[in-house]
Amino acid sequence: MTPAELGWLRRGACRTSDAELFFPLSPTPGQEARAKAVCSGCDVLADCREYAMRAGETEGIWGGMTPDERRRARWAVSLQ
């Protein structure tokens, strides 16, 4: 993916958030919910989710989804 194709990332609601919220080394209670709350108000949620699903991102919250949620969604799509 080229930098131009990731241009949407500059418009992400998380651009001013602490990266630890989206990529925690040690998740804390409520961390996932707080990250998802940021995503829920993000203008580029669909772009972000599509990228993470297509790229197979295995870490972090992308597009309001955890790695496990993305893995399950990919698995569900593979059964169709």
Ligand code: SF4
């Ligand atoms: S959907 Fe979430 S992770 Fe993706 S750019 Fe928006 S705020 Fe950031």
